[in-house]
Amino acid sequence: MRSLLVLLFLIPTLSFANIWGRTGHRVTGHIAEKHLSKKAKKAIYELLDGNSLAFASTYADEIKSDRSFSNYTPWHYVNYPLTKKYHESKKSEYGNLVTAIDDCISILKDKNSSKEDKVFYLKLLIHFVGDLHQPMHAGRAADRGGNDIQVQWFGQGSNLHAVWDTKMLESYGMSYYELGDELDRSTTKKERKTIVKGTVVDWLEESHDYANELYSSVGVGEKLGYSYSYKYNPILFERLKKGGFRLAKILNEVFI
Numbered sequence: 282m283r284s285l286l287v288l289l290f291l292i293p294t295l296s297f298a299n300i301w302g303r304t305g306h307r308v309t310g311h312i313a314e315k316h317l318s319k320k321a322k323k324a325i326y327e328l329l330d331g332n333s334l335a336f337a338s339t340y341a342d343e344i345k346s347d348r349s350f351s352n353y354t355p356w357h358y359v360n361y362p363l364t365k366k367y368h369e370s371k372k373s374e375y376g377n378l379v380t381a382i383d384d385c386i387s388i389l390k391d392k393n394s395s396k397e398d399k400v401f402y403l404k405l406l407i408h409f410v411g412d413l414h415q416p417m418h419a420g421r422a423a424d425r426g427g428n429d430i431q432v433q434w435f436g437q438g439s440n441l442h443a444v445w446d447t448k449m450l451e452s453y454g455m456s457y458y459e460l461g462d463e464l465d466r467s468t469t470k471k472e473r474k475t476i477v478k479g480t481v482v483d484w485l486e487e488s489h490d491y492a493n494e495l496y497s498s499v500g501v502g503e504k505l506g507y508s509y510s511y512k513y514n515p516i517l518f519e520r521l522k523k524g525g526f527r528l529a530k531i532l533n534e535v536f537i
Contacts, residue, residue, distance in 0.1 A: 302447035303339050304457050305521060309411040310334030311461035312525025313532065316473070321536035328400050334407055334528070335457060341408035353405070356381035357412050359485065360422035363493045367482050378418060382409050382481050382531075389535045410531060413484055414524035416491035416516075417442045427496070433504045441499055449510055449517055464522040476523050477530040484527060491516060 314334045317325065329337050341357070344350040352375070359377035361370030367379065376384075385406035388394050394402075412418045420426035420442075427441030434448045453460070468476075498513070499505065 302450060303342070304450045304460075305415065305446070306338035306342075306408060306411040307335040307457035308450075308461045308464070308521045309414070309524040309528060310336075310338035310407055311458050312465050312522055313407075313528035315465055316526060316529035316533075318533045318536070321533045324536040325403065325532065328396070328403055335461075337404045338407045338411060340404040353381075356405070356409060358418040358420075358426055360420065360426065361489070363421060363489070363496070367485055367489070378409060378413055379481055379485060382406060382413065385409065386531065386535055406531070407528065410528040411524050413481065414488060414520040414527075415445060416488045416495055416520065417445050419485055419488040420492040420496070426492075430496075430499065431501055432499055433502070435506045436504070441495065444505060444509075445495065445517070449514065452510060453514065460518075460521070461525065464518055465525070468522060468526075473526050476526045484523070487523075488520070491520070 310333065314322075325334070341353070345354060355373055355375040355377060357378065359367065359379055360373075361367060372380075385402040388402040389399055389406065417426040424430055425442070427445070428443075430441040432439055432441055432444065434444055435452070439448055450460075455463070495513075498509075
């Protein structure tokens with residue numbers, strides 16, 4: 282028991298101050314819901330008591346305020362050197378974003394899983410697929426995925442992680458369903474088929490590659506604003522829509 286208590290107190294020190302913001306997660310969930318199979322839609326509707334994927338997408342962040350869920354905190358991200366691939370890197374003993382998604386899928390596919398567990402891990406899965414597509418969730422451990430890189434956003438103190446989690450989306454000023462509808466509408470069926478190819482690790486490596494670029498995009502204390510948004514919003518939107526299409530793919534495969 283004592284070792285468990287020590288673990289619960291240590292794990293939060295590994296966490297990030299910010300997570301892929303509520304709007305980002307809801308955009309991903311909103312897009313995914315448009316591409317669910319009838320069977321998946323029915324199963325998810327029953328598990329979520331009729332609530333949408335967008336509504337459920339922020340649950341994994343909300344429970345972080347409850348210390349009894351502290352062991353799930355490291356599941357929101359994966360850190361490894363920018364010069365390495367995931368399979369080449371040392372893995373956290375507490376789990377990470379990739380193992381978390383795998384665990385959620387396994388529990389949802391297990392016929393012996395209770396409904397309570399399926400509801401819980403479905404909500405986590407929806408969230409973690411969103412996190413997977415936020416580049417700074419695949420960044421360096423040394424600066425906690427950009428949390429320790431201080432910058433200014435339109436004259437206000439912030440950090441690189443927060444800029445990519447929330448600040449850019451807040452500044453853009455569209456609701457999650459407006460942006461989700463637009464990103465979905467502007468993507469062809471052929472493009473969607475290409476987007477959903479690959480594995481969870483393949484998709485992680487995309488974020489990792491972008492993280493490498495984003496670390497080079499700013500200097501400590503740099504003033505960011507319109508020009509940064511103009512340059513990087515296309516990447517931000519790409520990550521959101523890819524997260525949505527890929528979440529739908531995963532859920533359709535889970536609820537066959």
